[in-house]
Amino acid sequence: MSVSLPIEDRRRLTVRLSVLQYTIIVLFSVLVVAFWVLQVVQHAKYEEMAENNHQRTLALRAPRGIVFDRNLHALVENRQSYSISIVREHTKDLNRTVRLLAAVLGVDEAGVRLIVDRHRREPTYRPITIIQDATLAQVAAIRARRLDFELPDVVVEEVPTRQYPETMGAHLFGYVGEVNDAQVSDEGGLKSGDIVGQSGIEKTYNAKLMGEDGAKRVVVNSVGREIRTLEEDQPTEGQRLQLTVDYDVQRAIEEGFDRLGFNGAAVVLDPSNGDVLGFTSRPAYDPNAFAAGIDRATWASLTSDEDLPLQDRAIQGRYSPGSTFKMAVATAALMEGVITPDFKVHCVGGATFYGRPFKCWKKGGHGTVDLRHAIEQSCNVYFYTIGNMTGIDKIHKWATLLGLGEKSGIDLPSEVQGLVPSPEWKQQYRREKWYAGETVSVAIGQGSVSVTPVSMAVYAATLANGGTRVTPHLLKAVDDGNGWKPVPRPGAKSQAALDPDKLQAIRDGLFLVVNGAGTGHNAQIKGYDVSGKTGTAQVISNQGKEKAGKTEKDLRDNGWFVFFAPRDKPEIAGVVFLEHGVHGSNAALIAHHLMDTFFAKKEGRPLPGKPEFKPNLVP
Amino acid sequence: MFERRLYYHIDWAMVMAILALCALGVVMINSTTADPTRATSRMYITQLYAIVLGLGAMVFTLTLDYRTFTDKSHLIYAGLLMLLVYVMFFGMVQMGARRWIPLRAFNLQPSEFAKVGVALVLAKFFGENRGSPSWVDLAVGGVLTAIPLGLIAKEPDLGTAVTLVPVFLAVAYLAGMRLRILGVLLLCSVLAAPIAWKFALKDYQKSRVTTFLDPSQDAKGAGYQQIQARITVGSGGLTGKGFKQGTQGQLRFLPVAHNDFIFSVLAEEQGFAGVLVALGLYLFVILRALEAARLAKDRLGSYLVLGVLASFTFQVVYNITMSAGLAPVKGLTLPLMSYGGSSMIATLAGFGLVLNVRMRRFTN
Numbered sequence: 005m006s007v008s009l010p011i012e013d014r015r016r017l018t019v020r021l022s023v024l025q026y027t028i029i030v031l032f033s034v035l036v037v038a039f040w041v042l043q044v045v046q047h048a049k050y051e052e053m054a055e056n057n058h059q060r061t062l063a064l065r066a067p068r069g070i071v072f073d074r075n076l077h078a079l080v081e082n083r084q085s086y087s088i089s090i091v092r093e094h095t096k097d098l099n100r101t102v103r104l105l106a107a108v109l110g111v112d113e114a115g116v117r118l119i120v121d122r123h124r125r126e127p128t129y130r131p132i133t134i135i136q137d138a139t140l141a142q143v144a145a146i147r148a149r150r151l152d153f154e155l156p157d158v159v160v161e162e163v164p165t166r167q168y169p170e171t172m173g174a175h176l177f178g179y180v181g182e183v184n185d186a187q188v189s190d191e192g193g194l195k196s197g198d199i200v201g202q203s204g205i206e207k208t209y210n211a212k213l214m215g216e217d218g219a220k221r222v223v224v225n226s227v228g229r230e231i232r233t234l235e236e237d238q239p240t241e242g243q244r245l246q247l248t249v250d251y252d253v254q255r256a257i258e259e260g261f262d263r264l265g266f267n268g269a270a271v272v273l274d275p276s277n278g279d280v281l282g283f284t285s286r287p288a289y290d291p292n293a294f295a296a297g298i299d300r301a302t303w304a305s306l307t308s309d310e311d312l313p314l315q316d317r318a319i320q321g322r323y324s325p326g327s328t329f330k331m332a333v334a335t336a337a338l339m340e341g342v343i344t345p346d347f348k349v350h351c352v353g354g355a356t357f358y359g360r361p362f363k364c365w366k367k368g369g370h371g372t373v374d375l376r377h378a379i380e381q382s383c384n385v386y387f388y389t390i391g392n393m394t395g396i397d398k399i400h401k402w403a404t405l406l407g408l409g410e411k412s413g414i415d416l417p418s419e420v421q422g423l424v425p426s427p428e429w430k431q432q433y434r435r436e437k438w439y440a441g442e443t444v445s446v447a448i449g450q451g452s453v454s455v456t457p458v459s460m461a462v463y464a465a466t467l468a469n470g471g472t473r474v475t476p477h478l479l480k481a482v483d484d485g486n487g488w489k490p491v492p493r494p495g496a497k498s499q500a501a502l503d504p505d506k507l508q509a510i511r512d513g514l515f516l517v518v519n520g521a522g523t524g525h526n527a528q529i530k531g532y533d534v535s536g537k538t539g540t541a542q543v544i545s546n547q548g549k550e551k552a553g554k555t556e557k558d559l560r561d562n563g564w565f566v567f568f569a570p571r572d573k574p575e576i577a578g579v580v581f582l583e584h585g586v587h588g589s590n591a592a593l594i595a596h597h598l599m600d601t602f603f604a605k606k607e608g609r610p611l612p613g614k615p616e617f618k619p620n621l622v623p
Numbered sequence: 624m625f626e627r628r629l630y631y632h633i634d635w636a637m638v639m640a641i642l643a644l645c646a647l648g649v650v651m652i653n654s655t656t657a658d659p660t661r662a663t664s665r666m667y668i669t670q671l672y673a674i675v676l677g678l679g680a681m682v683f684t685l686t687l688d689y690r691t692f693t694d695k696s697h698l699i700y701a702g703l704l705m706l707l708v709y710v711m712f713f714g715m716v717q718m719g720a721r722r723w724i725p726l727r728a729f730n731l732q733p734s735e736f737a738k739v740g741v742a743l744v745l746a747k748f749f750g751e752n753r754g755s756p757s758w759v760d761l762a763v764g765g766v767l768t769a770i771p772l773g774l775i776a777k778e779p780d781l782g783t784a785v786t787l788v789p790v791f792l793a794v795a796y797l798a799g800m801r802l803r804i805l806g807v808l809l810l811c812s813v814l815a816a817p818i819a820w821k822f823a824l825k826d827y828q829k830s831r832v833t834t835f836l837d838p839s840q841d842a843k844g845a846g847y848q849q850i851q852a853r854i855t856v857g858s859g860g861l862t863g864k865g866f867k868q869g870t871q872g873q874l875r876f877l878p879v880a881h882n883d884f885i886f887s888v889l890a891e892e893q894g895f896a897g898v899l900v901a902l903g904l905y906l907f908v909i910l911r912a913l914e915a916a917r918l919a920k921d922r923l924g925s926y927l928v929l930g931v932l933a934s935f936t937f938q939v940v941y942n943i944t945m946s947a948g949l950a951p952v953k954g955l956t957l958p959l960m961s962y963g964g965s966s967m968i969a970t971l972a973g974f975g976l977v978l979n980v981r982m983r984r985f986t987n
Contacts (some may be wrong), residue, residue: 020796036902044860
């Protein structure tokens with residue numbers, strides 16, 4: 005039995021219900037205002053935050069351009085490597101991430117922590133690369149964990165990485181590395197983290213090789229997993245380069261050095277135009293070690309090595325040319341009309357100039373020799389005599405015209421200049437007068453003469469082509485994606501007016517060095533009229549050697565061989581230099597192998613196999 | 624028992640509003656859970672089943688006279704307590720809490736039904752007294768509320784437990800509790816707060832409160848959800864990002880988007896316009912229910928309506944406030960919209976009672 009409510013009860017109920025009703029209306033009004041503020045007034049701010057939440061821009065690295073030899077044999081390529089990084093943006097517990105990551109990758113936890121600490125101040129969205137060039141097992145381990153959402157802040161990136169398939173021409177190609185701060189500020193268009201060429205043609209032609217990085221905007225979910233791609237700007241691959249280098253000639257040079265085991269350098273040119281057919285410097289390094297970021301230990305061992313493997317001896321080494329300088333003296337004497345090719349000197353094993361005795365290398369002497377035979381036999385007395393007659397100014401003039409003591413202008417970074425002395429030079433740099441006796445030493449390539457191997461190659465080419473001082477160059481053609489476009493050759497540095505008949509006398513002498521009674525017969529190839537000149541230069545004087553006594557230092561002589569072939573219509577010219585190679589004839593072994601390869605390839609014959617020769621180590 | 628003319632007194636407008644909210648909920652659940660890579664993409668179907676079951680429960684609580692239920696309320700109350708005790712010992716553990724009784728088709732969450740049970744028993748208790756409730760009456764009512772509250776809090780499910788407090792307060796208030804007493808109770812709770820802080824709250828609960836006061840101090844931890852909730856709502860703008868176009872909910876920057884944060888997803892995808900519609904529907908349902916309380920034939924009916932309405936309103940207001948990142952994050956669902964079978968069935972059964980009271984205002 006229910007009863008209706010008493011009046012006063014009903015009134016109180018109505019009042020209290022009204023209070024509740026208005027309270028609720030007020031609450032809902034507050035909610036409406038709150039949502040209005042969030043959704044309409046502050047909409048822009050939150051919209052931006054939402055986008056930052058779920059959109060990421062990832063860099064897509066552009067592969068560097070591929071480098072080919074003159075026959076489009078690939079010399080430098082790219083491969084995909086994987087780098088493993090931490091993006092701290094969504095990291096909840098960095099210590100846990102570091103610990104787990106180290107365990108999963110099987111690397112030292114302290115090492116990982118060190119890397120993270122070093123980059124701690126960088127913005128959190130920038131990945132900290134923990135492992136460059138990760139192994140597939142490491143990548144698989146990370147990918148498996150990501151699926152479990154265990155390591156959401158760890159990313160695996162695919163990065164195109166430079167690959168040098170064969171260890172050859174390390175200094176020619178150079179190496180790549182992360183751009184340093186100075187480069188970022190000096191060169192436009194580079195940004196921190198870019199990979200740029202640091203030496204060799206990687207550096208010279210960096211702008212062509214680099215390409216343009218792309219970018220990808222992706223949607224990620226709350227744990228950083230990529231859901232879909234919003235837009236993708238594909239990277240543009242760097243331009244492809246065709247070099248003048250011939251792969252087989254290059255390989256022959258490397259094989260020769262491998263066989264002999266000496267340090268040194270070699271530069272081989274097409275004497276008609278300066279195309280570099282082969283180029284090496286030993287000891288070399290493995291450019292692959294730099295490709296994915298060099299580790300400290302490897303870098304330290306390279307920089308502290310007393311053999312200076314990072315030095316490019318072909319363009320940065322300065323050495324005494326020894327007897328190979330004699331052609332420059334002969335050229336000066338002939339072209340200035342001081343002597344004729346038939347000029348004769350009697351050698352008794354030594355001579356006295358300005359009261360000082362100068363020795364010939366042959367104790368008994370050469371007897372009476374003319375220019376051709378003086379070159380063939382490398383008679384010092386002959387060149388003392390004509391050098392003294394010609395004078396230092398003229399020797400300087402003609403040696404320079406032939407390319408010595410000058411920068412060759414090759415398209416490689418940091419070439420150094422050699423030195424052919426002159427009285428002006430001595431006055432300027434040593435504040436001393438030139439003594440006539442010095443000219444006598446200079447005449448056989450001793451004294452203060454010093455040359456780079458690349459300038460010796462130019463010298464050989466100039467003698468071979470009749471006086472045109474070509475500029476050695478490496479770039480033949482460029483492909484920017486629209487087919488190969490040849491690159492115009494750099495012009496000649498100078499043109500020496502060489503009387504062909506007089507020059508022929510020098511060439512005859514060089515022919516005899518290889519094919520007659522000379523010291524260069526190691527380079528002889530039947531039917532190709534190889535012409536050349538050995539040079540054996542002391543690294544220390546005889547007195548100095550005695551003084552030094554027993555020492556760990558290698559005091560063996562340096563060996564040179566400059567060459568061209570065939571004598572009358574040269575197609576190849578160059579130099580092989582052996583540091584402590586004992587004698588120039590050893591250098592001729594390598595020259596033989598590379599020329600043999602060159603001619604065999606040209607005529608379609610089978611290429612010679614790996615060389616079996618042995619150096620002569622008796623001084 | 625069910626006279627034909629009663630059919631004409633059913634508050635159809637309120638039923639339509641309730642159904643509209645349910646439909647809105649299903650749409651949003653579909654939007655946030657329809658991820659082809661996940662197995663749970665059929666959640667909205669489950670929700671539809673729950674709505675059908677809930678409507679069945681509603682028809683049941685509507686058909687019998689509400690006095691039949693209040694007369695049996697002590698039995699219902701006792702049965703609930705038994706279920707809650709049963710859960711304590713044999714319940715299923717999920718996410719660190721023992722809240723569910725696994726049945727064949729779904730998992731039953733008795734705490735959701737406790738709200739209706741407590742509303743019934745309090746309506747009966749206060750409805751039988753005349754005049755303002757005395758201290759003793761209030762104490763008895765308080766104990767009746769505190770027993771299930773304690774059991775639920777023990778599960779632990781503090782959020783659901785707390786929703787029983789407004790039931791008691793609302794019924795006592797309507798029954799004529801002196802405002803002075805209400806003031807004393809409020810004062811006591813303010814004084815008790817530091818003690819509760821020290822002894823009763825767990826660390827994660829404390830951190831929720833402190834991060835609410837300054838979310839940025841812990842942007843990766845407890846403050847994360849709150850900041851994400853604000854971003855979700857704010858990025859929706861005036862008209863929203865569109866159905867299934869939300870990024871915050873879809874990409875799971877917001878946890879349990881189909882459940883606790885379903886209103887945030889609505890705000891993100893349907894914008895301020897959608898928010899206005901949903902708020903309007905909730906306000907309409909609540910005001911309609913208050914009208915039912917006013918129209919009720921007897922005190923019992925008024926108290927019952929208000930008891931049911933109190934936990935509902937509390938949850939709606941709190942959840943929506945939390946959805947906008949304006950209240951500490953607490954596992955409290957949005958009735959009628961959030962995913963969850965027990966909550967849906969209990970809520971609809973409760974509204975069956977509300978309709979029941981209004982419908983029978985002329986009967987004897």
